[in-house]
Amino acid sequence: MAQSVETDVVAAWARAARIIEFSVESALAQVGMTPTEYEILRALFDSCSLNVSDIGRVAVVTKSGASRALKHMEVAGWVERRASGTDRRAMAVSITSAGHDKFLEASEAMQPVVDKYLLDNLSPRGTRELVRFLEAVVAAGEEECDEAAALAE
DSSP, rough: OOOOOOHHHHHHHHHHHHHHHHHHHHHTTTTTTTHHHHHHHHHHHHSSSSHHHHHHHTTTOOOOHHHHHHHHHHTTEEEEEEOOOTTTSSEEEEEEEHHHHHHHHHHHHHHHHIIIIIITSSSSSHHHHHHHHHHHHHHHHHHHHHHHHHHOO
């Protein structure tokens, strides 16, 4: 029985995702970091501070998953948590100078992965198109992930 184009797309997507995920995990493990921690530092690198719910959404983990990662990151000295100025029950998380340095170290460790799977295989235009496509996938999936995370809490 012949496979459909849709089946081929799903199979290629799944294999590529697993290969890239393995490569990312391996690269980050070399600097003592997980992909979730990297995503959290990336989000904080771009922001002054975020609350735990926003961090969970950015890192695509539950609020409790974000809290667990943040606990390790706080012990490592990469982030600090403070009571929010507007709601003392909420925690504002910010990156420390050690976290800033760790993010740069991890980004350097990730560069060979980015080169191998993106920059070496795509033109600048192709890279921009891939980024637009992936952003569309993320946008389409965010609501579903938010609903699933709310159910998991």
